Amino acid sequence: MFTPTAGSRRLTLALATVTALALGVTACGGTTKDSASKDGGTAAAGKADPNAETKKDLTVAFLPKQVNNPYFTTADNGGKKAVEELGSTYKEVGTSSGTDTAGQVSYVNTLTQQQVDAMAVSAQDPGALCTALKQAMKNGVSVVTYDSDTNKDCRQVFVSPASAEDLGRTQVQLLSEQIGGKGEIAILSAAQTATNQNTWIDFMKDELKKPEYKDIKLVKVAYGDDDAQKSFQQTQGLLQEHPDLKGIISPTTVGIKAAAQYLSGSKYKGKVKLTGLGTPNDMRAYIKNGTVDAFELWDPAKLGALAAHAAVALESGRITGAKGETLTAGDLGTFTIGEDGVVSPGEPTVFDKSNIDKFDF
Structure with missing residues (x-):
């Protein structure tokens, strides 16, 4: 899905990176993209100028937790549209597995060597990418995380889908309403190391x-x-292990x-309630056939678009990621960056049945 575009200097570096990766080299270094480096944390080196001109002809790379995942496809397409509307070039790379942290590290290193201007990353693991991302910032690459933070x-900047607290609490509230406030429940998460999942949990x-939840018992996470097949099997296992779920x-x-x-397709349809985050x-x-009563989600396209605007704004010097700064994001509106460089689209x-046909993503 990526279409790399760069000058001869970047192309040479990209070819060199392929050779290096083939030899198993994953550390990054070499010539920096420019002399300005980021110092990590919630602010880039220097001070933001909200009136600075938005740079064009940048290369902004998206690295989702998993390519060909419908959620990330929608999010990254939102990012692609925003990047191109801002006059820059979009590219996407990533692993086909949602747990290949080593693969994510290699992609960050490769993007750094290719000297992209900015990258938006959805981290599979909160700490595994840190060394590579810090090197990227040291080499002048603006770094945004989206959906899942490091x-x-x-x-x-971290573009959070919504308030982590709101997401965690509202999912419990939804399920409690559906089961009448009593009974055994379970959680079916993604990877055990996924930052966003663990925060919500x-x-x-x-x-x-x-x-008010004294009669609800969480029996297993x-x-x-x-992975669709593993998640299917885990659901089956939960119901076998906890027949009163x-x-x-x-x-x-x-x-x-x-x-x-x-x-x-089971005897549990309509009896065991299911909610969570879905498209x-x-x-x-499943809403229409009665398997699911209600679930929730933000618009992933807006999430990707906001990540793109944040990446370009950082690279343009309009923001640094410091608390209180204003991020102007086109049709999405204007946002205030919060504590620890976090911003959310809403x-x-x-x-549920009453509104699901009004949405297409």
């Missing part, structure tokens, strides 16, 4: 401590690694679809 000093567990929360678009697929197109059939939407 450590805060390993990027400049922590808030789910905290929400469950409230008195299972991991499907954002009343509901499942799956905060991953791959997981919730796989769980719905299993439930829809309307993936979940429409609250999630709950999808």
Whole structure:
């Protein structure tokens, strides 16, 4: 899906990188893209100039957790559209697995060697990418994370899907309504190291401590690694291991679809409730056939677009990622960067029979 574009100097470096990777070299270094380096953390070197001219003819690379994942395809297409509207070149690279952290590290190193201007990365692991991302910033590459963050000093801006706390708590609230506030529940997550998943799950567990959930018991957190077949099998395993299970929360678009697929063809359809984070197109059939009552998600295209605007704004010097700075993002509107360089496109939407046909992503 990537279409690399660069001058002869970048092309030479890219060819050199391929050779290096073939020899198993993953460390990055060499000639920097420019003399300005980023110092990591929530601010780039220097001070933001919100009136600075937006640079054009940049190369902005997107590195999702997993390519060919419908969610990330939608998000990255949103990023592509925004990058091109801003007059720059978009490219995408990534692994086909949602757990190949070594592969993600190699891609970051390769992009650094190719001297892209900025990269937007959805981290599979909170710490594994840090060394590579810090080297990218040292070499003058602006670094944004989106959907799933790394450590805060390993990027400049994190574009969060929505408030992590809101996402964790609202998924519990949705399921509680569906099961009448009592019974055993389970969580079907993605990878065990996924930053965003674990943060949401922590808030789910905290929400469950409230008195109104005293009759709900979380019996297990299972991991499907954002693999459809494994998530399907994990759903089957949860129901075999816990025959009294009343509901499942799956905060991953791959997981919730796989769980719905299993439930829809089983004796548990309509009896075991399922909610979480999914796309309307993936979940429409399961809403309409009664397998799922309601689920939620933000618009991933807006998430990708905001990541693109943040990347270009960083590279243009309009923002540094510091708290209180203003990020102007075209039709998306204007956003204020929060604590630790976090910015979000807005609250999630709950999808059910009444509104699911109004959305197409």
